Amino acid sequence: xxxxxxVARTIIALERAALDRWGKGNPSGYLEISxxxxxxxxPFLERRLDGLEALTRYYETLRGxxxxxxxxxxxxxxQVCGDAAVLTFNLVSQVGEAQxxxxxxxxxxxxxxxxxxxQTHWSxxxxxx
Amino acid sequence: xxxxxxVARTIIALERAALDRWGKGNPSGYLEISxxxxxxxxPFLERRLDGLEALTRYYETLRGxxxxxxxxxxxxxxQVCGDAAVLTFNLVSQVGEAQxxxxxxxxxxxxxxxxxxxQTHWSxxxxxx
Numbered sequence: 001x002x003x004x005x006x007v008a009r010t011i012i013a014l015e016r017a018a019l020d021r022w023g024k025g026n027p028s029g030y031l032e033i034s035x036x037x038x039x040x041x042x043p044f045l046e047r048r049l050d051g052l053e054a055l056t057r058y059y060e061t062l063r064g065x066x067x068x069x070x071x072x073x074x075x076x077x078x079q080v081c082g083d084a085a086v087l088t089f090n091l092v093s094q095v096g097e098a099q100x101x102x103x104x105x106x107x108x109x110x111x112x113x114x115x116x117x118x119q120t121h122w123s124x125x126x127x128x129x
Numbered sequence: 130x131x132x133x134x135x136v137a138r139t140i141i142a143l144e145r146a147a148l149d150r151w152g153k154g155n156p157s158g159y160l161e162i163s164x165x166x167x168x169x170x171x172p173f174l175e176r177r178l179d180g181l182e183a184l185t186r187y188y189e190t191l192r193g194x195x196x197x198x199x200x201x202x203x204x205x206x207x208q209v210c211g212d213a214a215v216l217t218f219n220l221v222s223q224v225g226e227a228q229x230x231x232x233x234x235x236x237x238x239x240x241x242x243x244x245x246x247x248q249t250h251w252s253x254x255x256x257x258x
Contacts, residue, residue, distance in 0.1 A: 041232040075177065086236050103170040121232065
């Protein structure tokens with residue numbers, strides 16, 4: 001149980017650090033903790049991206065273009081399954097007066113003692129009802 | 130490696146069967162293969178739902194109201210990590226003349242020989258660029 005709590009803390013700290021760099025226009029935080037075989041969804045893509053090389057190409061087009069002034073990292077939860085861990089959270093990000101609301105899933109796998117992202121899914125919380 | 134292929138086939142068959150029932154207005158297919166501690170995102174909710182009880186309450190409000198005439202299940206991929214497996218795919222669903230495009234992640238965990246969903250994330254493929 002302690003191990004699960006440690007894993008949760010580690011995973012959340014990894015995400016938080018990568019997100020902080022992302023918010024300053026630097027995608028390297030995410031790229032450095034993504035596995036070679038990562039798969040990736042976001043709402044701006046036509047379909048799933050497969051592999052770190054494809055993700056790197058995509059993120060490099062965004063380098064320097066993202067700025068998040070502040071965010072609210074809501075209710076992060078980590079489900080640990082052996083050497084896999086599923087992080088889910090909601091995020092509200094603020095850029096000037098504009099607010100964006102996100103759902104996020106990150107699946108990590110422990111490989112050689114490091115936790116690496118093998119699946120990222122960002123989507124917009126639309127609350128269409 | 131054969132085991133991974135078997136797991137992939139099993140996971141995809143579970144999803145396909147649940148989705149077929151869903152498309153006829155029956156959420157029970159998903160509810161029957163979701164774990165008690167499942168977490169769930171879709172674009173119509175304000176934030177993540179936690180637990181099968183909350184998911185059941187939500188899905189019961191949709192029972193009989195969904196109809197998918199046909200769908201295209203695009204490029205399903207299963208990443209196996211011990212007793213966890215991450216299924217990702219795109220889906221195009223057709224209801225009359227209306228088309229919806231989806232990104233989907235399902236994380237399964239093997240418990241007592243059964244694969245159960247512990248995380249579902251549906252989002253709309255918006256392709257906003």
